[in-house]
Amino acid sequence: MTRAELRRSTGLGLPPRRQFRGRLFAVGCLLASLLPVVVGALLLGALLRQGAQMDEPQALIQRLAASGADGLLGSVAGSLWLVSLSIFIAMPLGVGAAVHLEGPRRTGRSLLALNMASLAAVPSVLYGIVGLELFVRALHLGHSLVAAAMTLALLVMPIVAVAARAALRAVPDELREAGYALGATRWQVTRQVVLPAALPGIFSGVILAIARAFGEAAPLLLVAGLAVSSSESTTLGDPEHVLPLHVFELLARPHEAAQADAIAGVVVLLGTLMVLSTWATRLRHRHERRRDG
């Protein structure tokens, strides 16, 4: 689909006033599109209010501050470590795969692309099994933060790669041809012309990947080895102290104060994600505006 086609809207707006049933249907559709947003907001509000009722806010803040490195703050720091490590691994791999796939006429490209698309559909727990077998057991990294980061890197690599492919494809061919006309080699064109032009698109994909890695809990459940006693801590960091698992573990505890703490963790998690997604959206908008003139 060309850019002009994308920009042209196909929607015709509301039906004319005399088509009463059409209008009624349109209103029904509007309500249906608002319903999930309203329900989601209500449920989240109910969760937060329940957390506020469970515990005195001041007592909660004092407890969170007192628990220090073991509690919420420690798990936020752990999450930041984990996510930056995994992005550090996933970004070169994903962008490299995308550059390779978008290169001139590769054999078996469609198969590689199909493979990438199917990987994006693999449920995230299965990545946990892969991480457990490959990194924890085969590479003897133990139930460590590094193993968890490598697992998450595998999980978000397809996200980065898909976004990077789209961004690379959006770079106009004229730019590449100009580079070749000036006598640049293919590697020089890729590095100095195509990648800088595609950078905003790649970057917004990376932010999406960060958001995904930040909230993901299922593969960590396996890699962190919650069943194994956590006393055998390794020098490579402890993956149990990350935000999603912190929330999960608090939830598993019976008493109410732990649940209030879990909800405090949810607030931090959602706040971080809000910032990340707004950032990604703004980046994409700016990129599109610059591209379309």
Add this chain to the structure above:
Amino acid sequence: MIALRVSAAAPVLLSVALVGLLVRGAWSEGVLVLPAHGLLPLVLGTLLVAGLAAVIAVPVGLLAAIYLGEFSSPSRRRWLKPLLELLAGVPTIVYGLIAVMVVGPWLHRVFPSVQVHSGVTAALVLSLMVLPTVSSLTDDALRAVPRELREAALALGASRLRMLRVVVLPAAAPGIVAAVMLAVSRAMGETMIMTLAAGDLPSGGLDPRQAVKTLTSHVGHGALVEPLDAAMYTAGGALLVVSLLTHAVAHRLVRRRGRWS
């Protein structure tokens, strides 16, 4: 250049490793190890919960997509669509918390026969999570229908509703089915909501008002109790097959053209 080759090969290696590990782990001394009550209850439980979620999410998602694609003004669409997609970005652990602490107790209070940890609870929350998948992809499919087709229908005197039913929806049908399949695939692979909310009934009952055990919750609960046993690899393999099958169907359909083309 070699680095590029390596990074392009990484996904292939990853998928080989995934399949290989699952197949190797599932066999113990030459015998395929099944979960305690067989594989079938888990698969049926997965289908039940994901199907229920789809039954709730698909009608609402379709209507929302029709609004976004057909009736909405561009300015309203610009804020409504990201708002809907925000629902898909909420971490699943948060959904799990909502299911256990808000939806479950509330359902139990209104319908005493429904337990707090039940298939219905999980399906309700799951439907909220997969709804943006349905609405966004269906919206894309509707927008891919050429404007000329709509204009032709209107020129022949069709009302807007009739145009939608007779021309636009059939033309977008493959894309819509693909959207539904992708949503089901996402729902089946979701772990945290299933583990927290669907409960853990070992007998494998299929009453949605009670706890239902699914493939993902089997693996999720297993991770908490003991180091992985072979039965969990079998469940993981089944999960991989089921979700890749639905994804493959969706992948085939997305490209296909509907009627009038």
